[in-house]
Amino acid sequence: MGRRFPHISWNSIRLKLVVGLFLVTVPLLTLLIYSNHYSINVVHNQVAISNKNLITLYMSQMDTQLEAAEKNILSLTTSNYDIQSMDTPISEDDYQLAKYNLSQNLSKDILFYNSIDAFFIFHNGRQDMLEVIQPTVTYSERVVVENYLVSHLNQLAISSVSTASNWYVKEIGSTHYILRIIKFGNLYIGSWVKAQTLLGPLSLMDLGTKGNALLISSQGEAMIHTKLFQDKQVDLTRDFQQYYLTGSHDHLLVVGEKSRKGDFSLAAVIPDEQILQHLPKISQLIGWLSFAAIALLPLSLLFMHRILLVPLKRLIIVMKKIDKGFMNVRVENYNASDEFLLVNQTFNRMISQIEALKINVYEEQLNKQKAELQHLQLQINPHFFMNSLNILFNLAQVKNYELIQEMTLCLVRYFRFMFRSNLSFVSLQEEVQHVRNYIRIQELRFPNHLTCTIDYPDFLETIQVPPLLIQTFLENSIKHSVTLEEPLHLSVSLDLQETGLAPYIDIQIRDTGKGFSDDVLANIRSGNRIVDDEGEHIGIWNVKKRLSFLYGEEATLSCYNGFPNGAVVEIKLPYQENE
Known part of the structure; x- marks a missing residue:
């Protein structure tokens, strides 16, 4: 079986004390924790706003430089005669002259664009590349980028896909580059810059000793950063409209700004340990x-x-x-x-x-x-005493000395039992002997009009029962049912029953008379005393009272009419071993 938890009343002092303790401590703890988190959020907001402004400023400078480089490329396609000559040359000399002039012009222009690594012009038909590169770019890097651009531009020409309208990111080798390409006839005019070149000025940004600035592609991939990441669970794919916390324990604050000119972003990642080091103690x-x-x-x-x-x-x-x-x-x-x-x-x-x-x-x-039990038992005696004297008087009148002697002996036995009936219990054998003696007295009173049988098993002779228990109901039957028209038969049966949880003695007293009236049965079941024209009948009430005194609710008494006629009284007493 599962463990049963004890029921706790809402009015219990234990519950009230525990609830009271929680009602006091929980709000205080909540206030303290909220205050701490509020302070941390305020610091986060201040740091995020400060760095957001700085990132926006640097991103604006990058976009300005990329926009200037883009305008320089566009100006070549609209107002430069050499571009047109290089696209549709009259002769080979005309092509080479235009290429030379463009090389000279781009070499001068690139000096004004420190944030741009190279300008290039590629003739798709001739597979000829003109490229002007910053001195900081190494030869090996130049070769790698140039080979990639030739392949990339040829794919654009084959696929007939229009070039992107903005700067876009390409990974060449293990390095990220940002490209801008414009198609003009057979020419592809463009510029490229290495991500590290754009991020170079950000090394001067004050992000603290553990802060990190980085360029992020549109897929959330870090192209370049100022410091290496120790946490591999940094999420850079979110929108940069507001700051957010990321990392394995949300200990990294991220602010960023998306470029207006390309599909990349600039972001700053600052750890909490650096942000909160100036938090008030x-x-x-x-x-x-x-x-x-x-x-x-x-x-x-x-x-x-x-x-x-x-x-x-x-x-x-x-x-x-x-x-x-x-x-x-x-x-x-x-x-x-x-x-x-x-x-x-x-x-x-x-x-x-x-x-x-x-x-x-x-x-x-x-x-x-x-004392009350003795009084109830003695209440029966005067009623029978009067009838006994009346019987002796009648026998004396007829001078029936033999019956007078028998009657006298029966009365001696009867009153001897009655004088000791103040006991609470007698054996069943004694009670039956007394009942038989009482019935014999009544047979002498009503000759040939009264018979009685008593049936019980021998092993019940020693059980203890209340005295005068059976006589009361026999006396009641004789009083109300004996007539000179028809003889009355009385039967008493006792037996041990074990049909319930505990065994009990079942006593049934029956007669062949007219039975109980409805009013009498109603009074008996309600526990009232029975009063009729002949006066008050206290016999049944006395028995119920005695049973209540002696057994409490363990004994029951029920009265009903038998079939086809006659009264039935059934008494159930708890079976108790002789003590």
């Missing part, structure tokens, strides 16, 4: 206090549990046992606070006094019930 103290309070909360609950809830629980357990009737339990001596020691001592003393008082009251109730 109070924010760090608040953080430590919050974690300390959270760590101490279980200890506080444990302390409260031992000091307050455990003594209270012991007291509640004892009170519940007392409520179930175990008056002999006491609160044991435990180490507890002075207040609980005083409560426990006072409680134990009070329960001892209540127990003594309860015992005295219980004994008084037993004596009262015993």
Whole structure:
């Protein structure tokens, strides 16, 4: 079976104390944690705004330089005669002269574009490349880039795909380059710049000792950066409209700006340890206090549990046992606070006094019930006494001395039993003998009009039953059912039944008379005394009262009419071993 959790009342002091502790500590902890996070967010915002402005400024400068280079290329296609001559030369000399003039012009122009690594003009038909490159570009790099451009431009020519309308990123070897190409007839005029060249001035940006500036492609790939990344989980694919935190533990702040002239972005990545190193000491103290309070909360609950809830629980357990009737339990001596020691001592003393008082009251109730039981039993005697004297008187009138002798002996046995009937119980054998003696008296009173049979197993002879239990109902049947027209038969049967949870003695008393009236049955079932024209009949009420005194709710008495006629009284007594 699964473990059952104890039910806790909403009105329990334990619940109130725990809830009260949480209601006090949780808001304070929440306020401390919120204050700490708010301070961190303020610092993040300030750092993000400052670096966002710086990144935007540098990105604007890059876009300005790329735009100037782009305008220089466009001016060649619109106003330069040599470009037209190189595209559709009249002769080979005309082509070579135009190529020479363009080389001279581009060599002069490139001196004004420090952020541009090269200008180039490629004739697709001739497969001839004119390239003007900055002195900082090495020969090996020039060859690699030139070979890639020839291949790339030939693919553009074959596929008839229009050139991009903006600067775009290409990875050549393991290096990223930014290209701008314009098609003019058979010519491809363009410029390229290495990502590292654009990022060079950013090394002067003050991002701190651990800050990192980098160029990012449209796919979120870092093309070049000022410092190496230690964290491999940096996400650079998000939008740069607002700053965000990334990394394995969200410890890196990222701000950036997208280029207006190309499909790349400039971003700054700054670790939290650098951002928060200037955070006021109070924010760090608040953080430590919050974690300390959270760590101490279980200890506080444990302390409260031992000091307050455990003594209270012991007291509640004892009170519940007392409520179930175990008056002999006491609160044991435990180490507890002075207040609980005083409560426990006072409680134990009070329960001892209540127990003594309860015992005295219980004994008084037993004596009262015993006296009332004797009174109920003796209430039957005067009724029968009058009938007995009347029988003797009638026999004396007819001078039937033999029956007078028999009647007298029966009365002697009857009254001997009655004089000792103040006992609470007698054996079934004694009760049956008394019933038979009583029936014989009634047979002498109503000769040839009354018969009776008593049936029970021998092993029940020694069981204890209340005295006069059967006689009461036989007397009631004789009183209300004997007539001179038809004889009355009485039957008494006793047996041990085990159909329920506990065995019981089943006693059934039947007669062949007219049975109970509806009013009488209603009064019997409601527990009322029966009153009719002949006066008050207390026999059945007395028996029910006696059974209640002796057995409580374990004994039952029911009355009903049998089929086809006659009254039936059924009594069920709990079976008890002889003690």
